[in-house]
Amino acid sequence: MPVLSLRKISKNFGAIKALTDVDLELEPGEVLGLMGDNGAGKSTLVKIIAGNFPPTSGELVLQDRPMHFHRPAEAREAGIEVVYQDLALCDNLSAAANIFLGREIARSIWPLKFLVSKDMTDKAGALFGELKSETRPHDLVRRMSGGQRQAVAISRTMLSEAKIVLMDEPTAAISVRQVAEVLDLIRRLKDRGIAIVLISHRMPDVFAVCDRVAVLRRGRKVAEKPIVQSSPEEVTGLITGAIQHA
Amino acid sequence: MPDTEAGATHPDIGDIRIEDVVGIKEQTAFERVISSQAFWVTIALIGIVALMSYLQPDAFASQANAYNMTRNFAYIGIMAVGMVAVIITGGIDLSVGSIMGVTGVVCGILLQAQYGWYIAVVAGLATGVVTGLINGLLIAYAGLSPFVVTLGMMSFARSIAIVLSENKMIYDFGPDGAAFKIIGGGQMLGLSNIFWALIILAVLIGVILKFTTWGRHLYAIGGNEQAARLTGVPVNRVKTQAYILSALTASIAAILVVGWQGSAINALGTSYELRVIASTVIGGANLMGGEGGTYGAVVGAALLEVIRNSLLMQGIDSNWQGAFVGVFIVLAVLLEKIRGRRRA
Ligand SMILES: Nc1ncnc2c1ncn2[C@@H]1O[C@H](COP(=O)(O)OP(=O)(O)O)[C@@H](O)[C@H]1O
Ligand SMILES: [Mg+2]
Numbered sequence: 119m120p121v122l123s124l125r126k127i128s129k130n131f132g133a134i135k136a137l138t139d140v141d142l143e144l145e146p147g148e149v150l151g152l153m154g155d156n157g158a159g160k161s162t163l164v165k166i167i168a169g170n171f172p173p174t175s176g177e178l179v180l181q182d183r184p185m186h187f188h189r190p191a192e193a194r195e196a197g198i199e200v201v202y203q204d205l206a207l208c209d210n211l212s213a214a215a216n217i218f219l220g221r222e223i224a225r226s227i228w229p230l231k232f233l234v235s236k237d238m239t240d241k242a243g244a245l246f247g248e249l250k251s252e253t254r255p256h257d258l259v260r261r262m263s264g265g266q267r268q269a270v271a272i273s274r275t276m277l278s279e280a281k282i283v284l285m286d287e288p289t290a291a292i293s294v295r296q297v298a299e300v301l302d303l304i305r306r307l308k309d310r311g312i313a314i315v316l317i318s319h320r321m322p323d324v325f326a327v328c329d330r331v332a333v334l335r336r337g338r339k340v341a342e343k344p345i346v347q348s349s350p351e352e353v354t355g356l357i358t359g360a361i362q363h364a
Numbered sequence: 365m366p367d368t369e370a371g372a373t374h375p376d377i378g379d380i381r382i383e384d385v386v387g388i389k390e391q392t393a394f395e396r397v398i399s400s401q402a403f404w405v406t407i408a409l410i411g412i413v414a415l416m417s418y419l420q421p422d423a424f425a426s427q428a429n430a431y432n433m434t435r436n437f438a439y440i441g442i443m444a445v446g447m448v449a450v451i452i453t454g455g456i457d458l459s460v461g462s463i464m465g466v467t468g469v470v471c472g473i474l475l476q477a478q479y480g481w482y483i484a485v486v487a488g489l490a491t492g493v494v495t496g497l498i499n500g501l502l503i504a505y506a507g508l509s510p511f512v513v514t515l516g517m518m519s520f521a522r523s524i525a526i527v528l529s530e531n532k533m534i535y536d537f538g539p540d541g542a543a544f545k546i547i548g549g550g551q552m553l554g555l556s557n558i559f560w561a562l563i564i565l566a567v568l569i570g571v572i573l574k575f576t577t578w579g580r581h582l583y584a585i586g587g588n589e590q591a592a593r594l595t596g597v598p599v600n601r602v603k604t605q606a607y608i609l610s611a612l613t614a615s616i617a618a619i620l621v622v623g624w625q626g627s628a629i630n631a632l633g634t635s636y637e638l639r640v641i642a643s644t645v646i647g648g649a650n651l652m653g654g655e656g657g658t659y660g661a662v663v664g665a666a667l668l669e670v671i672r673n674s675l676l677m678q679g680i681d682s683n684w685q686g687a688f689v690g691v692f693i694v695l696a697v698l699l700e701k702i703r704g705r706r707r708a
Contacts, residue, residue: 208592209654211580219591
């Protein structure tokens with residue numbers, strides 16, 4: 119049974135048709151590569167799944183239950199976590215503070231909630247350990263490399279029992295060496311049975327970690343197939359329109 | 365991040381960083397302290413006090429002068445520890461001086477009308493809460509710029525103070541006047557109540573900033589408001605509360621100062637907002653948001669007062685004060701910038 123099914127999802131921004139009748143299914147523990155040129159509608163699709171805004175039409179079904187998210191918090195409660203393109207981290211806070219941002223472990227002494235820093239630091243350390251990342255809980259995000267920032271953003275998704283993690287261009291703007299780190303992080307999430315949607319422009323990354331690939335072109339899904347039955351050449355053709363359908 | 369470039373082009377050098385080479389794993393508490401602006405401002409403060417105590421042992425280092433100086437910076441400090449919450453979110457509150465004015469007048473009128481001292485205190489605090497709430501709602505929910513909203517409130521509140529007072533000084537405080545005056549005019553252990561109020565508020569707000577979720581959320585909003593929103597931080601509510609806190613501390617300062625001076629004038633607090641903001645910035649708060657603390661705000665306020673007092677004692681024309689204060693503000697920001705560059 120798929121964890122997530124999208125049925126005939128469309129999204130218009132005024133006159134712009136960002137998405138048209140997109141169907142998509144996601145199985146548990148599967149990594150789906152979502153590819154397409156700039157403006158193809160990838161981020162829009164991710165934002166709909168994440169509850170940033172509702173689709174103009176179409177249905178979003180999570181484990182047999184139709185969902186209507188109005189806020190990102192609702193999607194998160196349903197088990198959908200997002201690693202945003204710009205990572206959405208606070209540079210001035212520590213790694214642990216970022217992981218627990220908005221859901222701090224706290225002891226309530228009315229009217230205040232006191233942070234239980236030790237528990238958060240320990241848990242953050244355990245998550246980094248699990249990801250085999252060298253990131254340290256106390257380090258300020260401002261001082262981190264791109265790969266370490268990714269580890270922080272990804273650890274955040276592991277805090278809750280997420281079923282689905284959406285990653286928008288996690289390997290854009292980081293070095294080759296750090297890309298390998300991030301791909302490892304993705305494999306570890308997959309091992310935990312989490313379904314992942316990976317948006318990437320980088321063909322090698324998609325072919326390294328994805329089980330299936332879906333291609334969007336001008337808001338329409340033009341292909342969806344197992345990665346082993348495709349090739350970088352075919353996907354490139356689908357993205358540019360040289361190949362119409364697959 | 366130059367090390368990422370190096371990692372890509374020289375794989376053998378990789379991501380080796382200074383910290384790894386010299387074996388420093390994490391910034392120690394000691395390093396954190398000496399890299400903080402508040403630390404250096406404290407050193408400057410101690411230096412000036414030591415120098416002045418040497419130059420003017422009788423006048424400067426006297427018990428009376430210590431009493432005066434601690435009282436004079438205390439009410440600016442009280443406002444500064446509230447202001448710092450707003451500045452941490454990346455906002456600004458220009459209305460604190462005027463809120464002080466209107467609070468003073470409200471207290472004065474009630475005392476003059478024979479109401480009890482506690483009625484005057486509660487009404488004064490309520491004045492702060494209401495003005496802060498208006499600021500906060502307009503900034504957080506209507507999305508208006510903090511600069512513009514609080515500039516408007518600065519003008520509005522001052523005008524209300526003048527209208528309510530009918531442009532007269534209020535000094536006939538009625539039967540509870542004596543009790544009200546003790547709050548702000550009294551002393552304990554040789555220091556003014558206003559100073560003790562500052563210490564209590566600085567510790568209390570300091571603890572809230574560093575050890576509660578609310579404080580954490582203030583820093584998060586100042587660091588990356590969009591990220592805070594996406595992760596479910598109640599950004600609008602927290603911001604509104606920060607402006608309420610700032611206005612509330614201005615009202616507390618007003619209640620204490622009116623009690624100390626024994627009269628309420630509508631001009632109370634005029635131009636204090638600049639001294640308050642200067643105190644927080646000198647103490648290490650970043651006007652771009654995300655950084656600052658109550659200890660810094662207090663030593664910043666203390667430094668400004670010690671400079672003012674020292675110039676006076678050295679017989680330097682008091683008109684030079686502004687110039688010195690200006691130089692210190694710019695120096696503080698420059699220092700912050702240099703440290704920021706080294707960090708990056
Ligand atoms: N909030 C928005 N308002 C108006 N148009 C938008 C908005 N978000 C995206 N679009 C438009 O929708 C289309 C798809 O954008 P997007 O999903 O960001 O593409 P991708 O992530 O694949 O590059 C583009 O034409 C873009 O300009
Ligand atoms: Mg995009």
